[in-house]
Structures are given as C-alpha cells and as structure tokens.
Amino acid sequence: MNASREPLIRVRGLVNRFGQHRVHENLDLDLYPGEILGVVGGSGTGKSVLLRSIVGLLRPRAGRIEVFGADFQQLPDRARSQVERRFGVLFQRGALFTSLTLQENVALPLIEHAKLTRTDAEALARVKLALAGLTGEAATQYPAELSGGMIKRAALARALALDPEVLFLDEPTAGLDPIGAAAFDRLILTLRDALGLSVFLVTHDLDTLYAVCDRVAVLSRQRVLVADRLDIVAATDDEWIHDYFHGPRGRAAHRAAHSEESP
Amino acid sequence: MKEPGYIDQHGNHLTIVGDWTLPYYAALRLELDRRPRHETTATTIDLTKLRALDTAGAALLMELVGARWLAEIDERAPELPATRRALLRTLGEAMADNPPPTVRPGRPLWDILARIGQLVEGIWQQQRQLLGFIGQVLAALVATGWRPGRWRLTSMVAQLHQTGLNALPIVALLTFLVGAVVAFLGATVLRDFGTTIYTVNLVAFAFLREFGVLLAAILLAGRTASAFTAQLGAMKVNEELDAVRTLGLDPIELLVLPRVLAMMLTLPILTFVGMLSGILGGALVCLLALDISSIQFLAILQRDIPLNHFLVGLAKAPLFAFLIAVIGCLEGFKVSGSAQSVGEHTTSSVVQSIFVVILLDAVAALFFMEMGW
DSSP, X not given: OOTTSOOSEEEEEEEEEETTEEEEEEEEEEEOXXXXXXXXXXXXXXXXXXXXXXXXSSOOSEEEEEETTEEGGGSXXXXXXXXXXXXXXXXXXXXXXXXXXXXHHHHHHHHHTSOOOHHHHHHHHHHHHHHTTOOGGGGGSOGGXXXXXXXXXXXHHHHXXXXXXXXXXXXXXXXXXXXXXXXXXXXXXXXXXXXXOEEEEEOOOHHHHHHHOSEEEEEETTEEEEEEOHHHHHTSOOHHHHHHHHSHHHHHHHHHHHHHHOO | OOOBOEEEEETTEEEEEEEESGGGHHHHHHHHHHSOTTOGGGSEEEOTTEEEEOHHHHHHHHHHHOHHHHHTHHHHOTTSOHHHHHHHHHHHHHHHTOOOOOOOOOOHHHHHHHHHHHHHHHHHHHHHHHHHHHHHHHHHHHHHHTOXXXXXXXXXXXXXXXXXXXXXXXXXXXXXXXXXXXXXXXHHHHHTTTOGGGHHHHHHHIIIIIIHHHHHXXXXXXXXXXXXXXXXXXXXXXXXXXXXXXXXXXXXIIIIXXXXXXXXXXXXXXXXXXXXXXXXXXXXXXXXXSOOOHHHHHHHHHHHOOHHHHHHHHHHHHHHHHHHHHHHXXXXXXXXXXXXXXXXXXXXXXHHHHHHHHHHHHHHHHHHHHHTO
C-alpha cells in the first residue's frame, strides 16, 4: 500500500556487534509514513538493539540510517536534536524520571522544547496522561508508587508529549492486563489515524500484531527475514515464522482478530 | 503551508480556524484566557475550517467547549472526518470525569514545624535502625562463624581487592603528604624553642596514635561506604534484594557479612601502610629541611617511641571499619525506588560514617589518655 511513497526511515546494511556476538548483519528495513510496523523476533534477535540504533542511542558498527531523508549519524548535534524531537520513544521498562511526578515527567519536554509555561505544560500533561488512561490523582504520584501497567501508560504519555511524527514503542503491552492492552491498541490506532503518526512497534503480543499492524517485520538470523502484510508474512516458508504464527497462541490471536472483524 | 489557529466569533457562532498544534499553543492559550468562561455552552461551534490538529490543540479545544461536548462529537459535528472525530471523542471520554487534582494550600509556619519534627524523629529513627542493624549483623556473624561451609570466601576476597588493594595507592599518597605537612608544622613551631629534633617525635606520635588510622578511615568512609550504599541501593531498586529473600537466602549473610569482614581486614592493613607512609613523609622533610639524617631519625624512633602507641592506633581500626561498613550497607538497604533516593542515602552514609569515626576517635583519645596507655 505504501510502495509508491518515500520511506520515512530507511535502514541499509546495518551491522551491530557486541564483542564476538553478532546481532545484526546487513540488515535492511523501511518505515513508511503513516504506517504501523510491527517488529517481531525471538528473544535476543536484536529488536531493541535495532530500535536503539534507529533513535541514535547506539552507534552501529556499519550501515546507514536515513531519517526524514538525512543520514542521521552524519547530522551535526543541533540538527540531530531537532530530529530527535520528532521522535517519541517508549522504553521497555518505562524509563520515567523517578524523582519527578508523572505530570512533571510529561511536562518536562513541553517546558524544555515547546517553551510552555509550567502551568500550561502541566495542564497539557494531565490531558495526555488521561489520554493514555491515567486519570485523577495518578498525575501527582511518583513512578515508584505505581504499578508496571500504569508506568507503561505514563511512559506513552511522555512519548506523546511533543506530538511526535514517529513513535517507537518497545513492548508497550507487555505487563498490561488484557483490557488495558486492548485499550492501548485502540489508542495507538486512533492516534495514528488522527495525527498521521508512523509507529515502530516492537512486540511479542500477537493480539497487538493482528489488531494494529499494517506491516510486520520478522527479525531472524541477524537480519530482517521478511517485512510485509501480516497474511503474507504468516504464509512465509520458515520454521520460526510458522511456529510463531501457527502455534497455539498465534492461532488463538488469529481467530480473535477475525471474529472481531466479521460481525 | 502553516496557518496559525484562531477563533472567529460572530454572535453566538464560533468558528475554529487554522492549525491547532503545539507550536501555536501559547498564542491560542492567550486567546482562550481572554474569553469569559462558561459562555460557550449555548453557542454553535463550527469545526470545518480547522486544519491541522494534534493532541495539544485538541486539549485546548476541549478547554473551550468542554470534555462532554467532545465526548458527544459524533452527534454534534458529524461532518468532520471520522479519524478526527475519533481523536476528539477519545480525548473527551478520557477527560470527562477527570477533575484536576486537588492542591493542598500551603501553611508555611506549620510546614516548617512539621519539617523540624520529621528531621528530629528521623535522626532518632536512624540511630535505632543502626543499632538494630548492628545487632542483626553480629547475630549473622555468630550464626555463620562456626560453620565454615557458609563463609562467602570468594565474595570476601573480591571485596578485599576492591576496598583494600585498590585503595592502597591513594591512602599511601595522602598520608605521605600529611606526614610532610605535620613535620613542617613541627619544625616551624619547635624552631623558636630550639628543639626541632622533637619533630621526629611529633610525626611518630601523631601517625602511630591518630593520623594513620583516622586518615585511612576517613578515606574508606568516602570511598567505600558510598560504594556499598550505591551497590546495595541499586540492587534494592532493581528488586534484587527481594529476589535474594524469596530464594530463601539472607541478604545480610550474602551481601553484608563479606563486606563487613573485608573492611575489618582491610582497614588495619591500610592503617599500617598509612602510618609507615606518614612517617616516611615526615622523615623526608626532616632530612631535607632540618638535616636530620634517616639513621638519626630511626634511632630516635627506636629510643623514644614505645610499641604501645602503635597498638593504640591499630586497635581502633577494626571498630572503625565495622561501623563504616555497617553504615554503608544499612543506607543501601534504606534506598527506595528513585534515583534521588540513591543520592540522598549515599550522601548520608558518607556523612554518618565520617562523623562516627571522628566522634569515636575523640572518645577513644580521652579514654586512652586517662588510662595512661
């Protein structure tokens, strides 16, 4: 569906190694504007490493990462910071600032980058927290007082703080209850449809894959094995992919997704 | 093409125009603040001229029209694209029953009094906890002492390496410098009396009885107590201590005892090194500034300084080491889940251990003097 458009993020020939351990060898991947790309793969196949390479937290051994049409690694610091503002990142364990309340966590980028006053920023932060599903007194609590699921929601609110163009989500629904996870999926879809976000979604949650992803990229053997629509990926002739999508959990998620669509 | 957002009003008819996005937030905010509140409920609102909209703009719109209005957007403004209605509806539903959190009004005098009370109570609790923890450590020591199978030798050797061997150079250097300074002081003061030869005695007395152990202890308090607190604090934040407990292991036996025992072995050795190095520094100044040869220096040491000064100094080392290690570990256990808390407790552990070391040293000095040792 997006074949004609220019990719927003273009990864070519990415190589990542930790000592002798090879994580990525010649990995290619595209993220198109307005799409939700699900990235799956077994544990230790370098999904999070890929995410960290793209957002610039990790310097790859070799390869080229183009973001918004420019080579991200060659950009001077100022331009780089401008680009980073157009990213929203939700880390696997939330990575909220523990010495700030939730609304201060979300307000921080608004004050620093959007130059809002503290009152405005905190009011807006409460709206974003409510959007992520955290209402009432939660806004004035500290991360240490919250459950894992609430931390995930707050982290999403912070990732959305500057209304980014690209959202990177590292296992967003892990640790959420099924109802919360479904609401999270709906929220991602709503935001994508209304704001035209592109989403890079690392996940193990098959329900999320079926519910929201336009394309799925499978990481295996140090590269992207296949990246395409879910039904095409699921039909790929590969042992791991077959076990993943046609195992008991994969079948259940598939049935659930289709029973929702048909009535 | 960008077009700043604004509100166009004709009588009761509001038209929302332009881009309602984060870059125009401040300007739109001003415009909203100028409008009288709760007047918009009766008016009709036209959203068709609204161009770009993000969550920041949607939040402002919600302030203008109210969360309930947004929640019912499907009936109120069916002409909007479905995706935009979905965003506004989601936001409206999320905020419909979300009153702003209540802020307790501040009472300055009351708050200051409460804070003082909390601090005093905190100091009292801290001492109680320290005593309790010392008891726990001693009990664990007794329980494992006669069962060599439960000694954590590997862990202890690793701690010996970190707290002892790695600290040797800095302890030696520091005491050497202080030794030279003390010798200079002695030389300056004693010159008026023509008794500069007693500089030797001054340096030897000072380092054997007090400075050797005190400097080594203060260095370890800064270097090792903080490390213990940060290590155990990070483990606490990461729930590693809870994991140790649920595995049926005792964190005191597993983590605290090796550290305490390693310190109790380390500090006497460092103290001895400190004494030697301080006296060496003094000897060097004596040689260069006072023309007291090394042979003469050693002869005076042998003649004038009895062994008991050395023993008095060394005897304090294990006690100081125990307290420094225990305070470092206890503060680590007290860390709660924030980065700020790790910082606070690391500071507290260094301040407390240096305070305890100096206080005890003063008490010990009095005691030894009265005893005539």
